[in-house]
Amino acid sequence: MMITENQVTVNGLNVHYYEAGNPEHGTLLLLHGYLGDAWLHWEEALNGLQDEYHIIAPDLPGYGQSDKLRRITVDRLVKWCVDLLDALKVDSAAVIGTSFGGGLVARLLAAHHPSRIVAAILVNGGVIPAVPGCARGLAMTPVVGWLLYNRLAASQTGRGGLGGLFEDESFLTDAFVARVRAQRGAVARYMRAFTLMPSPEKRNPPVPVLLLWGEEDAISPRVIAEGMRDHLPGSRLELIAGTRHMPHVEAPDVFVWQVKQFLTELARSR
Numbered sequence: 001m002m003i004t005e006n007q008v009t010v011n012g013l014n015v016h017y018y019e020a021g022n023p024e025h026g027t028l029l030l031l032h033g034y035l036g037d038a039w040l041h042w043e044e045a046l047n048g049l050q051d052e053y054h055i056i057a058p059d060l061p062g063y064g065q066s067d068k069l070r071r072i073t074v075d076r077l078v079k080w081c082v083d084l085l086d087a088l089k090v091d092s093a094a095v096i097g098t099s100f101g102g103g104l105v106a107r108l109l110a111a112h113h114p115s116r117i118v119a120a121i122l123v124n125g126g127v128i129p130a131v132p133g134c135a136r137g138l139a140m141t142p143v144v145g146w147l148l149y150n151r152l153a154a155s156q157t158g159r160g161g162l163g164g165l166f167e168d169e170s171f172l173t174d175a176f177v178a179r180v181r182a183q184r185g186a187v188a189r190y191m192r193a194f195t196l197m198p199s200p201e202k203r204n205p206p207v208p209v210l211l212l213w214g215e216e217d218a219i220s221p222r223v224i225a226e227g228m229r230d231h232l233p234g235s236r237l238e239l240i241a242g243t244r245h246m247p248h249v250e251a252p253d254v255f256v257w258q259v260k261q262f263l264t265e266l267a268r269s270r
Contacts, residue, residue, distance in 0.1 A: 003046050007065070010083045016065035017058035017084075018042065020050035026118075026263070027090050029081065030057040031106050033099025033125060033246075034190045035157065035165075036180045037064035041098060044252035045259075052260065056093075058084060060101065062186040072193040074200070077105045078112055085116060092116055094263060098123035098248060099220075101190055110205035119266055121210045121259060124220050124245050127228060128203055129194055140196065146188070149195075153188035157181045164219050165245045209235035210262045212255065214243035238262075 003020045018038055028049060032041035042057045049055055061080060062068030069076055085093060095117050097106025103125020110120035120126075155161050157180050159172065166172055209232050213225040222239065229237045240247040240254050248255040 003050070008084070008087050010080065010087045013061070013067040013069070014065070015058055015061075015067070015084055015087075017056055018046060019054075019056055020046045021052070021054040023054045025052060025054045026267075027054045027056060027093040028259075029085070029090075029093045029095045030055060031081070031095065031097040031102030032057070032060060032063070033103065034101030034187055035099065035162070035183070036176075037183060039064070040176065040179050041102075041246070041248065045096075045248050045256060048252055048256035049259065053263075056084075056088060056090070060105075060186075062189060063183055068186070068189070072189050074105065074108060074194065074197050078109050081105065081109050082113055082116065092118050094119040094121065096121040096123065096259065097125060099125040099245065100127075100129075100194065101125070104128070104194065107205060107209075108200060108203065110207050110209070111200075111202050114206045117205070117207060119208045119210070119263065120205050121212055121262065122228070123212045123248055123255075124214055124217055124225075126211070127220065127224055128199065129197070146192070149188040149192040150185075153184045153191060157184040157187055164217075166250050167214075167216050167242055167244050168250060171246075171250055204232055208262075208266055210258070211235055211237040212247065212258055213237060213239050214245055214247040214250070215239040215241050217244045219245045 003018055006019055007014055007016050030042050032038050038057045038059045059066040095106045097103040103122045106120050107126040110117040159177050211225050211229055225237050229235050238258055240251050243250040
């Protein structure tokens with residue numbers, strides 16, 4: 001088997017995605033976080049999961065080689081995911097989303113479209129942000145808001161801002177930092193969009209949810225995962241020891257094993 005790089009047009013916009021595995025197997029939709037693109041997040045997972053699943057890992061709008069949406073909102077990102085599945089003729093899928101970005105979109109995608117999403121795996125992400133009114137006001141200001149989020153994105157995508165991603169800092173290579181840095185414009189747009197996001201009424205997926213968390217994460221500490229577990233009916237939490245915010249990159253073998261275990265148990269229970 002091999003990983004292929006493909007493109008498809010969705011509502012007039014180009015979507016770039018990686019695909020692996022047998023299309024006759026169950027589909028996994030992998031949504032990357034707001035730092036970096038699909039390949040940065042999912043290279044190892046694609047290799048580890050393709051023997052048992054059909055995998056689609058798109059660059060989110062405005063990242064990598066995917067066209068950006070004219071205006072980013074979480075609702076539009078959820079619709080973009082559904083339209084992508086339609087364009088690829090995928091009737092149903094399990095979704096895996098990570099961090100602030102892919103995790104939040106994955107959670108709301110599963111909450112709004114349980115007929116299409118059979119399960120959700122949220123990796124160090126998916127929390128609904130509580131945004132102070134002052135931050136929302138700044139984000140709404142046309143010039144000041146953009147300057148603020150562009151500066152914030154520049155600081156977060158530099159080497160100093162990425163120090164909390166890994167327990168093992170050898171993963172923070174020059175190539176990794178450069179790939180994240182190249183997406184800083186998208187980081188600014190997504191941060192601003194999520195700051196302006198209204199609190200969603202439909203937020204709890206009525207499907208099985210696995211919270212898969214790097215145990216040492218200081219960006220989204222385990223207490224956040226424990227709170228999500230307590231508020232998401234039927235969810236369960238698994239910790240990956242010795243990792244921080246990107247366990248799918250730092251411990252890909254453990255990550256793949258956890259995903260397979262969860263989905264295998266789910267299939268047996270049906």
